[in-house]
Amino acid sequence: MPLIRRLWERLILHLDGFLLFAAGLLMLAGLVVLYSAADANLSRVTGQAVNMAVALAIMWLMANVPPQHLARMALPLYALGMGLLIAVALFGEVSNGARRWLYVGVTRIQPSELMKLAVPLMLAWYFDKNEATLRLRDYAVAAALLLAPLLLIFRQPDLGTAVLIAASGFYVLFLAGLSWRIMAGLAVAGAAAAPVLWSLMHDYQRRRILTLLDPTQDPLGAGYHTIQSTIAVGSGGIAGKGWLKGSQTHLDFLPERTTDFIFAVYSEEFGLIGNLVLLILYLLVIGRGIVITANAPTFFTRLMAGSITLTLFTYAFVNMGMVAGILPVVGVPLPLVSYGGTSMVTLLLGLGMLMSIQTHPKLVKT
Amino acid sequence: MKRRVEIRNHQRELYYFRLRLAIAAGFVLTLFALLLGRFVYLQVVQYEHYRTQAEANRISIVPVVPNRGLILDRNGEVLAHNYSAYTLEITPGKVADLEATIDALAEVVDVAPKDRKRFRKLLDESTSFESLPIRTLLSDVEAARFAANRFRFPGVEIKARLFRHYPRGESASHVVGYIGRINDRDLEKLHEDGEYPNYRGSDYIGKVGIEQSYERELHGITGFEQVEVDAGGRAVRTLSRTPPVSGNNLTLALDARLQEVAEQAFGGNRGALVAIEPATGGVLAFVSRPGFDPNLFVEGIDPQNWEALNNSLDRPLNNRALRGVYPPGSTFKPYMALAALELGKRTIHQTISDPGYFTFGGHRFRDSKPGGHGIVDMYKSIVASSDTYYYMLANDLGIDAIAGFMRQFGFGSRTGVDIEGESEGVLPSQEWKQRRFRKPEQQKWYAGETISIGIGQGYNAYTPIQLAQAVATLANDGVMFRPHLVQFVERSGSGERRQIEPQPTRTVPLKPQHLEFVKRAMVGVNREGTGARAFAGAEYVSGGKTGTAQMFSMKGEKYVESRVQERLRDHSLFIAFAPAEEPKIALAVLVENGGFGARTAAPIARQVLDYYLLGKLPRAMQPQAEDDDATD
Numbered sequence: 001m002p003l004i005r006r007l008w009e010r011l012i013l014h015l016d017g018f019l020l021f022a023a024g025l026l027m028l029a030g031l032v033v034l035y036s037a038a039d040a041n042l043s044r045v046t047g048q049a050v051n052m053a054v055a056l057a058i059m060w061l062m063a064n065v066p067p068q069h070l071a072r073m074a075l076p077l078y079a080l081g082m083g084l085l086i087a088v089a090l091f092g093e094v095s096n097g098a099r100r101w102l103y104v105g106v107t108r109i110q111p112s113e114l115m116k117l118a119v120p121l122m123l124a125w126y127f128d129k130n131e132a133t134l135r136l137r138d139y140a141v142a143a144a145l146l147l148a149p150l151l152l153i154f155r156q157p158d159l160g161t162a163v164l165i166a167a168s169g170f171y172v173l174f175l176a177g178l179s180w181r182i183m184a185g186l187a188v189a190g191a192a193a194a195p196v197l198w199s200l201m202h203d204y205q206r207r208r209i210l211t212l213l214d215p216t217q218d219p220l221g222a223g224y225h226t227i228q229s230t231i232a233v234g235s236g237g238i239a240g241k242g243w244l245k246g247s248q249t250h251l252d253f254l255p256e257r258t259t260d261f262i263f264a265v266y267s268e269e270f271g272l273i274g275n276l277v278l279l280i281l282y283l284l285v286i287g288r289g290i291v292i293t294a295n296a297p298t299f300f301t302r303l304m305a306g307s308i309t310l311t312l313f314t315y316a317f318v319n320m321g322m323v324a325g326i327l328p329v330v331g332v333p334l335p336l337v338s339y340g341g342t343s344m345v346t347l348l349l350g351l352g353m354l355m356s357i358q359t360h361p362k363l364v365k366t
Numbered sequence: 367m368k369r370r371v372e373i374r375n376h377q378r379e380l381y382y383f384r385l386r387l388a389i390a391a392g393f394v395l396t397l398f399a400l401l402l403g404r405f406v407y408l409q410v411v412q413y414e415h416y417r418t419q420a421e422a423n424r425i426s427i428v429p430v431v432p433n434r435g436l437i438l439d440r441n442g443e444v445l446a447h448n449y450s451a452y453t454l455e456i457t458p459g460k461v462a463d464l465e466a467t468i469d470a471l472a473e474v475v476d477v478a479p480k481d482r483k484r485f486r487k488l489l490d491e492s493t494s495f496e497s498l499p500i501r502t503l504l505s506d507v508e509a510a511r512f513a514a515n516r517f518r519f520p521g522v523e524i525k526a527r528l529f530r531h532y533p534r535g536e537s538a539s540h541v542v543g544y545i546g547r548i549n550d551r552d553l554e555k556l557h558e559d560g561e562y563p564n565y566r567g568s569d570y571i572g573k574v575g576i577e578q579s580y581e582r583e584l585h586g587i588t589g590f591e592q593v594e595v596d597a598g599g600r601a602v603r604t605l606s607r608t609p610p611v612s613g614n615n616l617t618l619a620l621d622a623r624l625q626e627v628a629e630q631a632f633g634g635n636r637g638a639l640v641a642i643e644p645a646t647g648g649v650l651a652f653v654s655r656p657g658f659d660p661n662l663f664v665e666g667i668d669p670q671n672w673e674a675l676n677n678s679l680d681r682p683l684n685n686r687a688l689r690g691v692y693p694p695g696s697t698f699k700p701y702m703a704l705a706a707l708e709l710g711k712r713t714i715h716q717t718i719s720d721p722g723y724f725t726f727g728g729h730r731f732r733d734s735k736p737g738g739h740g741i742v743d744m745y746k747s748i749v750a751s752s753d754t755y756y757y758m759l760a761n762d763l764g765i766d767a768i769a770g771f772m773r774q775f776g777f778g779s780r781t782g783v784d785i786e787g788e789s790e791g792v793l794p795s796q797e798w799k800q801r802r803f804r805k806p807e808q809q810k811w812y813a814g815e816t817i818s819i820g821i822g823q824g825y826n827a828y829t830p831i832q833l834a835q836a837v838a839t840l841a842n843d844g845v846m847f848r849p850h851l852v853q854f855v856e857r858s859g860s861g862e863r864r865q866i867e868p869q870p871t872r873t874v875p876l877k878p879q880h881l882e883f884v885k886r887a888m889v890g891v892n893r894e895g896t897g898a899r900a901f902a903g904a905e906y907v908s909g910g911k912t913g914t915a916q917m918f919s920m921k922g923e924k925y926v927e928s929r930v931q932e933r934l935r936d937h938s939l940f941i942a943f944a945p946a947e948e949p950k951i952a953l954a955v956l957v958e959n960g961g962f963g964a965r966t967a968a969p970i971a972r973q974v975l976d977y978y979l980l981g982k983l984p985r986a987m988q989p990q991a992e993d994d995d996a997t998d
Contacts (some may be wrong), residue, residue, distance in 0.1 A: 027418075106711070110734060120500060121912065168615075174386060174390070175383060175386055175387065175390070177379075177382060177383070177386070214664040228597075230416070231416050231419045231420050232420070233405070233408045233416070233424065234408040234409060234412050234413060234415065234416025234417070234419075235413070235416040235417045235419065235420035236409055237409050237410070237413045237417065238413075239372075247420055247423070247424040247594075248423065248424075249421055251423070251424055251594065251595065251597060251602060252596040252597035253423055253596070253597040267405070267409075272405055272406065272409040272410065273408060275402070275405045275409070276402070276405075278402065279398055279402060282398075283394075283395075283398065286391075286394055289389075290390075290391050291388060293387055294387055295383055299379075302383060306387060306390070310390055310394070310427045313394050313397075315776075317397050317398070317401065320401050321401060324401065324405065324408060325404075325408075326404055328402075360804065
C-alpha cells in the first residue's frame, strides 16, 4: 500500500490540480461536442481520446522537467525550428495550396507547430539572459528573432499559426517591459505597413478579410463559412437546440465542424448558456495561468508562463471570434476542444510547462 | 549598496511585471466580455432572425408531381397511359464540363448521338437549373452500372420517372395528341392563367389534341412535401406531405377499333374521316391521314424525326379533319335540295332538262356527265348527281339565301369540338366577300360566282368535321349537337364519373316531309346511284352522297384524270349515315387527290359502316385473312 501511495504521490507531484481540472473539463466538453459534430461517429471520439491520452502523457513529462532545463533547450529548439522552416520553404510538401509540411522518413511534420513554443521559449531565454542589462537593442534583437520565423510561416501561407506565434512573441516582449512609447510607435507603424502586408497576402487571405467586412458578398464562396457559422450560433438561442440536434451541424451546412468550427456546433446545440460555461472554463485556465505567472520565481519562467497563458487565451478568442463572425477566418482551433492531435499536444505541452513552473522548488536567483 | 539597489530594482521590476500582467488580464476580460456581448447579440437579440435562416436552410418544399390521367376509348381501350422507368439526368448547373461528363457517361451506359442531340436541344430550351435527361428508359443493367459509378458523376442522377406512352402509336394520334416538355411559351401561359403553382415540379404539358385541350383534367393537383435537406440539397427526411391528386381519366366517345378500321381503309391515301353519333354528337372516329407516332414527342423529338415529319409533302402533323378546308363538291347537293324545298324554290317533282351544261352570262358551266342527265327531278338530281340542276338552283336561290340556309347546318363556323386549332372554313356570301377582300372591285359579288357554289365548288371551303356535323344533323332530323371527343371524365380518387352532356346547339327548322325526302334520296344514292357500287350487298340501309372537289378549274377543257399530276387530282368525298331509319352513325370522308368520290371515298365509308353496324372487319384486318383480292 505505501508503495502505491508513494507512486501516486510521485505521479501527481508536479501536476497542478486546478489547471488539470479546468483543462480536463474543456477536453471532456470537446469529446461530447465532437461526438455530435462527427455525426455520432464514435471512432472519431475514441481517436481524439487517444490523442488526449498521448498529449496528457507528454504534459506529465513536461511538468516533470525543471524550468532551468527548459531554458537550456531554448536555443537548440529555436535553431532546429528555423532550420526546418527554411527546409519547408525549399522542399516542403504542398497541400491545399499551402506549403506547410515536410517529409522526414515515414512521416510528415509541420515545423510551424514546433515554433509555437520554441519562439516564446527563445525570447524568454534571451530576455532572461540579458535581464540585468536590458536595453532597446535587446528588444530589437528579440523582435528580429520573432519576425524571422513569422515571415516564413506567413509565406507558407499559414495565417492562423502566424497570428498565434506573433501573439506569443509579442506577449513575451510586452511582459519583458517593452516601453509603451515603442508599442504605440509599433501600432502606428503597423497601420502604415498594412498596405504592404496587404500586398504580401495571398488572394484567399485577402478574400477572408474582405469577407469579414461583408460576408454576404460571396455567400457561396469565401463568405459561406462565416454566414453558416453565424447562423448556427444565432439559431442556438439561449438554451441551444440540444445535443445532437443542431440542424446546421447535422445537415452539413457547417464546414470544418470537427476542427476549426467545432465551436459553432457547440454553440448551436448548447446556446448562450453553454457559451457562458465555456468562457468561464477558459477563464479558469487563464486565471490559473496568470496566478502561476505572477508567482513564477525567475524572469524566464514569468515570461514563459505569461506567454503560454495569454497565447491560450488568444487561441480561444480568435477561434470564437471567427466563428461568431467578428474576426476573419484563420486556421486557429478552439484550444483543448477542437479535434486534432497536433494542437492538443502543443497546448498540453504548454500547460505542462506551466505546471513545471508552479511545482518546482522556487530557487531564488542570486 | 550596489546589492541593495539591485534588490530594490528587482522588486520594482516584479511590481512592473505584475502590473503588466494585470493589464493583460484586463485585456483578456475585456475581449471575453466583447465575445459574450456578441453571443448575446446573436443568440438573444437576433435569435429569431437566425432561427428563421436555419429553418430556411433546413427545410425545402418539394413538389410531388401527380400521375397524369389516362385516356381511354369508349370501350375502355387504353389510348394514353403512364409507366415508370429510369432516366439518367444531368443538372447542367452542377456540372463543370458537360461534354466531358457526357463522354465519360457514354463509357458506362449507351449514349447515342440521337440522345446527345436531344440533350443539346433541351439545354437550349431549358430555363433554370432543372435536370435534363441524357438517357431515358435505362435497362436494369445500365441503372446498376451507373449506380456503381455514381461517385464519378456529381450532378448526374438516376431518376425513376413516369413516362407517357401511347400504346396505339399512330392510331388516333391527331385525337389524343401528345405531351411534351414545358417550354418558355407554355410557362408564360401557365403564369398568365395562374396555373403555374400547380406545375411546380411538372416537366410535361399537353401540346396537341385531347392532351392539350383537357390539360386541366389530366394534369391533376400537385402535392407537396416538406423535406429536410442537407447543405448539398439532398433530402434527408420528410417532415410533412400533402399527397398529389392524380389527374382525371378521360373516356372518349371514340371507338378505337372503329378508328383503326377507318385508318386501315385509307390505305396509303391522304385524307380525313369523321364519324359522329348523330343523337349525341359523340365522335366515334376521327381520322387524319397520314398520322404520326406521338411517342416520338414525349421526350422531345430528335431533329431527324422532326425533319422527316415536318418536311414531308404529306404533312402528317397537319390535322386534316380539324384544320383542313376543302370544297365539299357534290356532297353539298342534299343540303341545296333541302334549301330549295324549305325556301319554296323547287318542289320535289319539278323537273329540268339537263343538256350537260348551264349557260350564264356567256359562260358555259359543264356537267360532269358529258351530254347531261336528260330530264331530271330532285330525286334524280341527288341520286345521279346532276350538276346542271344545281347550277340552276343556285342561280334561282341567290348567294345570300344559300349562305343563310347553310349556316344553320354549321357550314363555315367552328363546330366547337373539344380539341384546339379548328379552322373556320368559308361559307361564301356577299358579306363574306366584302370582309375577305380589300379592293372594291374584288369585294363585289358577281352573280356568276353563285353558280358553282350550287355544286359545292367556288369559294366553298369546309373542314371534314363540319361536313360530318352537317350530315349528322341531317340524319338527326335537324337537331344539331356539338361534336365532342370526350364522353366521361372520371375523378381519379372516387371513380365518380362526370358525363360530358351532349349539347344540342340548335334545331334547324325543317319540314318532316322535306327531311324525309332528302334522306330517301340519299338512300337512293347508295342503292341505285353513285354510291351503289360501293354499297352493293350491304346488310343495312344507308344514305350517302358522293362528291368530287375540283382542285383547279380546267377552263372549258375536259378534265382527264390521268393527265393531271397526282397532287392536282380532284379530292374524293363521301358523306353517309346509317341505318337510314334510325341513324346510329353519320360520317364524312375525304380523300385528298382521290379522284371521283364514288371510287375512293365511298368504299372507305362502307368499311367503317360495316364494322360499326355489323362488327365486320375488313379483310386486311381479319385474323388469318385468306388472301383474296386486295381490299376494295
